[in-house]
Amino acid sequence: MTNPTEILPGVIFYSYFSKERKDKVAFMEHNTLVMQVSGRFSLETATQKIAMGAGEMLLIQKNQLGEITKTPLDDQDYETIVICLQEELLRAIALEEQVETGRKYSGPPNVLIPANDFLRAFFQSVIPYIRNPQGAVTARLATLKVKEAVHLLIHSKPGLEELLFDFSEPYKMDLEKFMLSNFHYNVPVEKFARLTGRSLAGFKRDFQKIFGMAPRHWLQERRLLEARHLIETKNKKPSAIYLDLGFESLSHFSHSFKKKFGKAPSEYPG
Template identity: 35%
Template sequence: MEYQSQYLSPDIKLSCYEDKAFRTEVLFENHMLVWFISGETKIVQADSVYIFGPGDIFLIPRNQPATIINYPKDGLPHKTVVMHLSLPRLKEFYIKNKPKARLSHAQKIRNFGKHPLLESCLVSLIPYFDLQDGLPESLASLKIEEAINILRIIDSNTDSMLANFSEPGKINLTDFMERNFMFNMPMEKFGYLTGRSLTTFKRDFKKVFATSPQKWLTQKRLELAHYQIREQKRKPSEVYAEVGFENLSHFTYAFKKHFNYSPTSF
């Protein structure tokens, strides 16, 4: 897989995958505004699946686990312009601009399609990638602030996401794990998102589920894969990444060990 990433500034980049599909488990520390140039992306979250293609513009909230699968398509690479909306920058912005919407903890990906205002803002960045010395930080800041203002104009609830600076608090462990077990994150991240240290997370997990997190996660992922292959008639190659396995061979081995038959036997 050939991957190239070109930065205009620490918060603005052009990403390009030119080979095959690339999958990653993510938990973004910052909100991300993405403009799709070519290729396709599938984003799987606990209760939603999104597919984006050329021209689409969408906003990904921070601290929301997801599986992201990027594909080249129609002979073109997977290519995007990504703008990070960092917390320090947003805090500075909202000191000067009072939020217009009530803050919300229920954050979802927001799809703006091919909105002309956002598109014009993001398209205007392309010529700057040819600059040898990059984009001066003062201009980069202006472009990011322009994007934030456009988001606030076209979506009156944008502030409910961007102006929310709270960190995850201690929440119900059972509810969270049942909704998010398919995301292949480090245990530290599971702990962080449930408002616990790693030690407290493991202790509480053992108390609630009577087993270790890794054993429980593997079993839940295999059960979900079994359902999708048998009942929904999906192929193992389509399922393994979405249920939290790193590669097909590891998934096949674990599946056969757990169920005593291969996932291709249906």
């Protein structure tokens, strides 16, 4: 496996995974456009599950937690081109084009983009920079390419302006509902706070009122309870669930489980 090539660090990436499936939990900080070159890409969030194959495109809204699965197919390498649509650049485009901003987007957070010749040609135009990465693209040229991508997106699917140019702050969402849906993601408490539209101090204060304990303590307890449920009622193996429940290692999971319930997860019949 090789690491993703950054054509322009933080803006344009070319991902390449040779013949092996890869799963990861990601915090999507920026709006992101993904073009699938080969293989299968799937994204699962608390509200959506989307998959796409070669030639398909997906626009991912900023400020989301999700599990991404990258799967090679038919003895082909897994390949994607990823365009990061950072807010600073989107604000510049909105000013240049006099786009009305300030409205809160309320549609689906992840949108499959209908394939068309213009977007296909755009991604084809990025390929030469991928294949000749040694200083072939300047920051100015990369910025122009990203602007081109934004204009083509708006042209291909009217209404995307509301998603792309939503610069409103995350609204203060239902913290209890959000945490019960997303507790298994292994991300810092600071990101949970941001995603619920709160400062870290405000998040901890509201969390204590709702759950009666600190966030880190609750997350540990909730993940362990879910683990016991999966092991006892679903006959799941500890090695098959510890990563999905936000534990970084099997040994850490087993130690925490035994401390909580008095016996190791491997001692359960299965």
